[in-house]
Amino acid sequence: MIPRLTARGKLLLGTALMFLIVGALHGAPPLVSLAGAILTVLLALYLAFYPTAILLRRKKIELSWWVPPGDQxxxxxxxxxxxxxxxxxxNHGSRKLRILSTNILAASTLSIEERPSATVKRGQQVEVVTTIKPLAAGHQVLHGAALRFGDALGLFDIEAFFPNPIAVKVFPRTIALRGAAVRKAAGAVHEQVGLHHVRRRGLSGELRELREHSHGDPFKFIAWKATAKRGQLMVRDLENEIVTSHVVLLDVGGGMRSGLLGRAPIDWACDSTAALAKSAIGNGDRIGLVAYDTRPFLELKGDSGHHHYLQVIDRLLDTRSIVDEDLTDVTAGELVALVARYLAHQEAIDVRIKLAPPLDDPRWSAIQAGPDGQLYDVAATGRMCRRLIEIMLGRDDKKGSKKAPQRVNVVESDPQLAPLRQFCRLRGIELPYRTTWEHGRRSNGLAMAIERAVAAGRPDVVVIVSDLAGIVEDEARATKALARLRRSAGTVVALVPSPVAFLAAAATPHGKRVRDLMVRDQRTNITPGRKLLIRHGISVVEAAPGDSLDRLIGGARGPIRSVAI
Structure with a gap:
């Protein structure tokens, strides 16, 4: 950390050098003297500011931060x-410090426009407050802050990075939902007594009304006393209180992630799923969740209660921080280089190999080359990641803590790289999601998700939130799975993000043409899957962020339609 000239300092230095050159060329001693005086003053100010760098090296400056409870x-x-x-x-040092700006390094979904400044006198503490706007839900991490210190005249500054990772949990947006969007079909098998009054045919339940006999009413429902009084056939309508079982099949594939930051289909899907969960649990119903892409990514069995609602939210947030090998588009070398750079800046740990070993050296099995050709010690990187994971999860051997850590399960074929992916998950290191897949894998993922959704019982309502891309690549597998879903579930609704609603608006005629082509391309990908679902009697509804979930899901039991955008 060495002080450097600011723009004002460079201007002053340039002026002094110009005076010196002009004075020397034209033999003007006053200009040369003026240049010498400016350079002398500049050097004196540099020496006066240099102790700030010494204080930073001796760690006399501390930064701490915290997030108070939100307004939700x-x-x-x-x-x-x-x-x-x-x-x-x-400030634990012996001189006053001027913090010109604070550049907070955080996840890409956290919008930070302010750069707080402060003046901290020796032996004192100063608190400042800044505002952060989360653009999307998820497990977000504030990694640290780069502080820029300056002198009183603004001629010199020095920058120092203070690593101080802090994780925050950002919940999905609140979407209004009046009540249960889809009610249980009459006559369906129920698991337990609940809050919904549903008309059912049977001999048990409370009397709802007496009405005139109509064609198809069973003979045993005839109310003979009422029939004798009215002189015409009257039948009894009974009702029971039952629990509705919901399951949401959430597509977390690459197509759902394309779009503006915080406004992609996956963001709307998570917000809608959270709203459905809150509404269902508020009505005493049960709700489960299966997230999938080319395979089921996570599963949450159907249950009720506020604790289960929080579990649903946690699973939805997990879909925004996927690090599995088969779902991310990052090579082994890119992964190692990314984690190594993070360790170097955040933990001051260097795992680079300065001198390559001989070609026949067995150490090459634990060495990985990065994209730029730099060699990294994978074994050392894995050890450091495991150690940091244990500290983060509360099992620090030096402190003797006996708290059992909750491991993060990741999919990685190489055991050496598994700790690196776990570290990326816990520290919020973002890995690019895979946007392509092998032929037929999307159909297989949907089929496996359906099998998990109906494995524990017969759900009353199944809501599929997907862009339907690639589900007909293995049509036989998809057809078999959808047929089983229709046999097992009472009502099935598919919500498809509208291509028109989730693409950025065009500002120029050329941009409008490009946008129209993108919309046409996305509709081409949606159409085969939509036709397949319609053939199996599944309601398919195109949805936009501004649409009401009550209208989308509640109206889907009628004719199959698309919402006008």
């Missing part, structure tokens, strides 16, 4: 709802 119920943080970040600067 229970103090939760929600997408598109700005929250406050409190920063505290402590």
């Amino acid at each position: 119920p229970g103090g939760a943080l929600a997408a598109d709802r700005p929250f406050l970040l409190h920063l505290a600067f402590r």
Whole structure:
């Protein structure tokens, strides 16, 4: 950390050098003297500012920060709802420090426009507050802050990075939903007594009404006393209180992630699923979740209660931080290089190999080359990641803690790279999601997700949230799975993100033509899957962020339609 000239300092230095050159060429001693005086003053100011670099090296400056409870119920943080970040600067040195700006390094979905500044006198602490706006739900991490210190005249500055990772949980956006969007079909098998009054044919239940006999009413439902009084056939309508079982099949593939940051179909899908879960649990119903792409990514069995709602939210947030080998588009070399750079900046740990071993050296089995040809020690990187994971999860051997850590399960064929992916998951290191897949894998993923959804019982309502891309590549497998779903589930609704609603608006005629081509291409990908679902009697509805879930799902039991955008 060495002080450097600011723009003002460079201008002053350039002026002094210009005076010196002009004075020397034209033999003007006053200009040469003026240049010498400016350079002398500049050097003196540099020497006066240099102790700040010494204080930084001796770690006399501390940075701490915390996030107070949000404005949502229970103090939760929600997408598109700005929250406050409190920063505290402590000066343990012997001189006053001027913090010109604070550049907070955080996840890409956290929008930070402010760069707080402060003046901290020796032996004191100063607190400042800044605002952060989360653009999307998920497990977000604030990695640290780069502080820029300057002198009183603004001629010199020095930058220092303070690693201080802090994780925040951002809940999905709140979408209004009046009640249960889809009710249980009459006559369906129920598991337990609940809050919904549903008309059922049977001999048990409370009397709902007496009405005139119509064609198809069973003989045993005839109310003979009422028939004798009215002189015409009257039948009894009974009702029971039952629980509706919902299952959401959430597509987390690459097509669902394309779009503006925080406004992609996956963001709308997570918001809608959270709203459905809140509505179902608020009505005493049960709801389960299966997220899938080319395979089921996660599964949550159907249950009810507020604790289960929080579990649904946690699973939805997990879909935004996927690090599995088969679902991310990153090579082994890129992964190792990414984690190595993070360790170097965040933990001051260098795992680079300065001198390559001989070609026949067995150490090559634990060495990985990065994209730029730099060699990294994979074994050392894995050990450091495991150690940091244990510390993050509360099992620090030096402190003697006996708390059992909750491991993050990742899919990785190479045991040496598994700790690196776990570390990326816990520290919020973002890995690019895979946008292509092998032929037929998407059909297989949907089929496996359906098998898990109907394995534990017969769900009353199944909501599929997907862009339907690639599900007809293995049509035989998809047809068999959808047929089983229709046999097992009472009502099946497919919500498809509208291509028109999730693409950015065009500002120029050429941009409009490109946008029209993209919409046409996406509709071409949707059409085969839509036709396949319609053939199996599944309602397919195109949805946009501004559409009402009550109207989308509740109206889907009628004719198959598309929402006008």
